[in-house]
Amino acid sequence: MTDAEPDGGRRCGFVAVIGAPNAGKSTLTNRLVGAKVSIVTAKAQTTRYRVSGVAVDGPAQLVYVDTPGIFEPRRRLDRAMVAAAWTGAADADIRLLLIDARKGIDEEAGRILTALAATPAHCVLALNKIDLVRRDRTLALSRDANEVCAFEATFMISAATGDGVSDLSARLAAMVPPGPWLYPEDQLSDMNDRLFAAEITREKLFEKLHQELPYALTVETEDWQGFDDGSVRIAQTVFVERDSQKGIVLGRQGTRIKSVREQAVAELESILERKVHLFIFVKVRQKWGDDPERFAPWGLDYNA
Ligand SMILES: Nc1nc2c(ncn2[C@@H]2O[C@H](COP(=O)(O)OP(=O)(O)OP(=O)(O)O)[C@@H](O)[C@H]2O)c(=O)[nH]1
Ligand SMILES: [Mg+2]
The missing domain is CATH 3.40.50.300 (P-loop containing nucleotide triphosphate hydrolases)
Incomplete structure (x- = not known):
């Protein structure tokens, strides 16, 4: 040097x-x-x-x-x-x-x-x-x-x-300016696993839903539990704005959410390199888009 x-x-x-x-x-x-x-x-x-x-x-x-x-x-x-x-x-x-x-x-x-x-x-x-x-x-x-x-x-x-x-x-x-590196050499992202897992599920939902539905929903990881056998149990909630939207997200006899879950599991297992047990619950929360709690984990300014 x-x-x-x-x-x-x-x-x-x-x-x-x-x-x-x-x-x-x-x-x-x-x-x-x-x-x-x-x-x-x-x-x-x-x-x-x-x-x-x-x-x-x-x-x-x-x-x-x-x-x-x-x-x-x-x-x-x-x-x-x-x-x-x-x-x-x-x-x-x-x-x-x-x-x-x-x-x-x-x-x-x-x-x-x-x-x-x-x-x-x-x-x-x-x-x-x-x-x-x-x-x-x-x-x-x-x-x-x-x-x-x-x-x-x-x-x-x-x-x-x-x-x-x-x-x-x-x-x-x-x-970019001269200076020391800010992250360890092998770090790829600053996102935590819970947030990333919610994003993966939201991606699968976006692909399967149309019109206003993708914009009327949000996904949160509520629970994350690792087990001795290396597997992980992830529980997520999909919030929608209205009861009718809940039905569409679930699909006839739950078929839509089932296929969302399967796709999310496949991707999470390949990224996390471990067995994933994923549970997705769909809940109606009117006006979740006006709830500051929803914005907090995203680092968004609620009052923007
Ligand atoms: N053919 C083609 N499609 C692309 C290319 N780059 C992105 N796409 C497609 O464009 C669409 C949008 O890509 P995204 O990367 O999600 O775009 P974005 O700018 O992040 O979109 P927002 O997050 O909604 O603002 C996806 O279907 C991509 O596959 C490209 O170079 N060629
Ligand atoms: Mg984008």
């Missing part, structure tokens, strides 16, 4: 991954980290709070902060989600804006671009889902976006296939 290179030339910093709902932020975060730290579904507004994932690229440790999509909020939870995204952006060393190249600069993306343009330093643009669009369209999009906000760098990527992601990572690694 020399004076010119404190910490052996190590670098470390926070990269906030921001963008409109469904842009692919969580898919990209997982890809960059090399493990599933944040849930992904085809539905917008899947991510509800900030999820950090840690990656190492050469001498740099990058703490990616996956954020909820930024949209026009209506409910209290929406406002808290959008506020969490902007706070994540403000606290980070680098803001990585993801735009769905197939959607282009629509109203939502346009608003975020304009907001970022006020402070374009340390902003990087990634046009995502290039596996779905022609290259000339992506080039035009890059030009249009950079006319609104002067990004430090622009990348064309596919978070789904991994195309372009290592170039993006290398650039981010070069941009």
Whole structure:
């Protein structure tokens, strides 16, 4: 180690991954980290709070902060989600804006671009889902976006296939400030097991439910008990807003919740590397979205 290179030339910093709902932020975060730290579904507004994932690229440790999509909020939870995204952006060393190249600069993306343009330093643009669009369209999009906000760098990527992601990572690694690493080398996420298990179940529910249902529910892990044989018993509650929603979540003769449970167990067992006994209860809690207790474990600002 020399004076010119404190910490052996190590670098470390926070990269906030921001963008409109469904842009692919969580898919990209997982890809960059090399493990599933944040849930992904085809539905917008899947991510509800900030999820950090840690990656190492050469001498740099990058703490990616996956954020909820930024949209026009209506409910209290929406406002808290959008506020969490902007706070994540403000606290980070680098803001990585993801735009769905197939959607282009629509109203939502346009608003975020304009907001970022006020402070374009340390902003990087990634046009995502290039596996779905022609290259000339992506080039035009890059030009249009950079006319609104002067990004430090622009990348064309596919978070789904991994195309372009290592170039993006290398650039981010070069941009974060010199300094010691913040996390142990093998740590991938800052999320605790109970919260992550609830997210996995919510992901399976989101995939199986439609219209307003995904947004009317939330999942909490109520109990977590490890046994001597290595297995774990996990009890979770799905809160819905109305009785009719409870019936839909359960499905005819409980078939829907049964298949949710099976899928969640399969995934949890492979992640936790142990046998999982999962119990899911569905309860009606009118206006859970206006209950501060629901927000607390997520680190969301109830009064945003
Ligand atoms: N074809 C294609 N699909 C992608 C790509 N990246 C993400 N997706 C898909 O886009 C959808 C949304 O992905 P997410 O990663 O959940 O998007 P997000 O930005 O985190 O969404 P919110 O959390 O709702 O804001 C999922 O169906 C992904 O599989 C990509 O590069 N190509
Ligand atoms: Mg997400």
